[in-house]
Amino acid sequence: MQKTTRPIVAVVGGGVCSSQEAALAEAVGRGLAEAGATLICGGLGGVMAAACRGARSAGGLTIGVLPGYNAADANPHVDIPIVTGMGEARNVVIVRTASAVIAVGGEFGTLSEIAFALKLGRPVIGLGTWELARAGRPAPAIVEAQTAEEAVRLALGAR
């Protein structure tokens, strides 16, 4: 039997976010689904819920890797809740499973996902997220995108 794997792309960002970030995340989710990619995220609210809603609106499949003990913690747009019970360590699972990571805004949890992705060699596309520097000089490990469409294109092209 032929194995047909769709790309799996992570969308990471805050569990609480601005309406602008939510709109961006929703457009990213929709774009990923339109391109045939599966969405993986942390399964909770904010950027995660907006990205799942966008992916669902275009018929995409959504995976939510939850930190807690209960599938009911997932936002209503998650098709497949993966229940880890491992707290923040679930961030590693999100990143390992994805071929690329799109970060929309985000706080320290998002920064941990960015860092793991860079450690594991996954491309990270940023939309208004963290900027990294060392010794006063920018460390351009995150590829900055200007629009949701560009972020999707970069994430899928990077595979």
Add this chain to the structure above:
Amino acid sequence: MQKTTRPIVAVVGGGVCSSQEAALAEAVGRGLAEAGATLICGGLGGVMAAACRGARSAGGLTIGVLPGYNAADANPHVDIPIVTGMGEARNVVIVRTASAVIAVGGEFGTLSEIAFALKLGRPVIGLGTWELARAGRPAPAIVEAQTAEEAVRLALGAR
């Protein structure tokens, strides 16, 4: 938006198995898919591959929660490879995500999944798997099924 969750049922068993166990696992996978359930397993060979093959043959969705670092470790019948990089600790994720566990044969890894499932209150249906006792008396925590069909029925009825 209405959230429609399909049940997710785990099939656990050896990465190497007898042809009889493979046939049982395949029938279990097929039965779960025919009943509209999603299959979750450890994503590798033996019972896991047979169950995924069965589920796929009936149009079902298959999730493989891998212990290693590479999605390519998944058997060819896995639709969604979840890459944990967490070794045997991934067994906990399989069990937490499932509403019930069907064990086909199996060795010590399978016993760990049975034990976690019982600890977490998930029903465990056995097909030729471990038997537990304390102080010389059987501890009937595993519900023994005689056929794949009965195992599927018990797993879904137990929700």
Add this chain to the structure above:
Amino acid sequence: MQKTTRPIVAVVGGGVCSSQEAALAEAVGRGLAEAGATLICGGLGGVMAAACRGARSAGGLTIGVLPGYNAADANPHVDIPIVTGMGEARNVVIVRTASAVIAVGGEFGTLSEIAFALKLGRPVIGLGTWELARAGRPAPAIVEAQTAEEAVRLALGAR
């Protein structure tokens, strides 16, 4: 520099236990410390607390690998609380870190630790714990000890 590693032995068992089990666990902990071994356990109450109390009474070092988010969850006889935040997945860490496992009584969580230990090839010494069988025949993977002293001797001899 010479690396002098003391053996690390796990004591596993219920978070609630009988007074007889507590006495056994305390004697096991004391015996391990007297033999120069470090004790590792799940860090909570019952068998874990009794074993730590015994080890401390003989000047031994005690490690508690906690499932939750707070070092204060550790019983008062834990010297080194390792805070995993990973729930039951912490059982894998306990077993991997130990060269042998002594099980005193115990419920399903203990069974998961026994199973992981057997999977990983760690010797498992039982004191009134689970009995395993397959197809109606005992599977003698757990070495049954009659006394705390015998359990300690077997655990250390098995290295």
Add this chain to the structure above:
Amino acid sequence: MQKTTRPIVAVVGGGVCSSQEAALAEAVGRGLAEAGATLICGGLGGVMAAACRGARSAGGLTIGVLPGYNAADANPHVDIPIVTGMGEARNVVIVRTASAVIAVGGEFGTLSEIAFALKLGRPVIGLGTWELARAGRPAPAIVEAQTAEEAVRLALGAR
């Protein structure tokens, strides 16, 4: 029984490092031990080994939380190797167990530890490590120290 907990402080940094970073890490380890703190780290080489060597030279206790499957992976200055088999997810365990984190240089793995620590509210003291910004403006979440002594003082004072 009175529970006397020593503070546990994490030292994080690259598995390969410059001689200057190694000297800093060694001084940090020594300073922590002299102050009565226990050292926790990832247990491997570079900054981790230097910090353990420093702590040992002052009679301190050292814990190495290893990503792999084998206690023998630990550097020779680790007293207590915790074997997780969980890859990079072990970074979460290091940070959760510590009351403060000192980062010496470091690459993306170190950045993940910094991010987790900030997420969990642990103070992070930096010695020549990452600098964070958002929207072109510095995000001063990491407390920069100029010397090993200052880093130790800030880490212990922050409890």
